[in-house]
Amino acid sequence: MPKVIVLRWGHRPHRDARLTTHVALTARALGASGIILSDVEDEKIKATIEKIVRSWGGPFYFEMGTSWKNVVEKWRERGGVVVHLTAYGENIQTSDVLKRIKALEKDILVIVGSQKVPKEFFLETVSDFNVAIGNQPHSECASLAIFLDRLFEGKELAKKFENARVKIIPQKRGKKIAKDSTFL
Secondary structure, eight states: OOOEEEEEEOOOTTTSHHHHHHHHHHHHHTTOSEEEEOSOOOHHHHHHHHHHHHHHOBOOEEEESOOHHHHHHHHHHTTOEEEEEEEEEEETTTSSHHHHHHHHOOOEEEEEESSOOOGGGGSTTTOSEEEESSSSOOOHHHHHHHHHHHHHTTGGGGOOOBTOSEEEOOOSSSOOEEEOTTTO
């Protein structure tokens, strides 16, 4: 399976903190290897994600402050593919776009916007694929979740996280959590 990194673009620290955190949590839980918060720094989100990784396991990394253009340029130089999630792209259900992405067998950088993205995101010089999870307005968190689930074919839902200190014990009713006391 390819390595997947999420590039979060357009984060506004005083407006998007909760949703950007959820994008990062979704990326981690559904199989991405890390997230890059481009062009800005938000220490609070970084601390939250690092705390989740320490408690719930990894690996998963968080990077911030790097220019999105530099990230895309370096990714492409290393032979990776860039997927821009947008409602205006090729529909993941009604086209063969996912099949074409998988056939490349390359690591994937997934661009997830926060605010209106620059027009250049749609160009071949930035994105190899513009992918839509349906062609209606929707949450970037939801589009990332569906994209990752389809990409990994549901296998990410059974992923074991390394060095987890906390683990949910699945059961029919109620909540059960196991904690490794040697780490607490």
